[in-house]
Amino acid sequence: MNDDELAAQIAQLKVEDILVGTASTLASVAFAKLEAKDREQAKRAIDALATILTLLEDAGLKRDLGAALANLQVAYAAEV
Numbered sequence: 520m521n522d523d524e525l526a527a528q529i530a531q532l533k534v535e536d537i538l539v540g541t542a543s544t545l546a547s548v549a550f551a552k553l554e555a556k557d558r559e560q561a562k563r564a565i566d567a568l569a570t571i572l573t574l575l576e577d578a579g580l581k582r583d584l585g586a587a588l589a590n591l592q593v594a595y596a597a598e599v
């Protein structure tokens with residue numbers, strides 16, 4: 520793949536898709552960090568997820584990821 524092809528593929532990406540993927544990854548990382556008792560990293564992932572959620576436009580995805588965020592926040596509160 521040359522630079523022009525890569526640039527064309529990047530131009531096709533939607534920011535919303537990148538945000539959703541990142542939010543999903545952060546939720547998974549936060550759950551793993553809580554399980555590993557790494558509270559500092561869990562909090563950072565939870566805070567980053569909360570920030571990204573404010574940028575999402577899709578109401579359904581925002582609701583689903585918001586539920587994951589709420590579960591993470593409860594789990595974190597139980598750990599501290």
